[in-house]
Amino acid sequence: MDQIAMKARVTGHVQGVAFRAWTRSRADRLGLSGWVCNEDNGSVSALFDGEKDAVQTMIDELWEGPGAASVSDVQTEMADHDTTLKGFRIRR
Incomplete structure (x- = not known):
């Protein structure tokens, strides 16, 4: 399998709409690690x-995003693959 890591920054109306919980749910479903x-x-x-x-994906x-969100942009950049990451979590 080809393993990669990617950082993303999502802008728009994305706070106060359960975006983090939605992201964790999707990441878990896809078997991704991160935060x-x-x-x-x-x-x-x-x-x-x-x-x-x-x-x-x-x-x-x-x-x-989740139903109440309004995403205006998603910016991404490659990151270093980290074999120590386990699971996906919400950071404060």
Whole structure:
């Protein structure tokens, strides 16, 4: 399997709409490790680590978000694959 890691920053109306819980649920379903957190500027940041196709699916799904969200942009960058990451968690 081709393992990768990718960071994402999601902007728009993405806080106060259960975006982090939705992201964790989707990441768990895809078997990804990493984290998601709210940023002080109103965006949501995340790190996804796992199988390349699953990471890409997660990035694609960020454009939709949960029903109450309104995503205006998703910016991504590659990150270093981290074999020590276990599971997906919500950071404060």
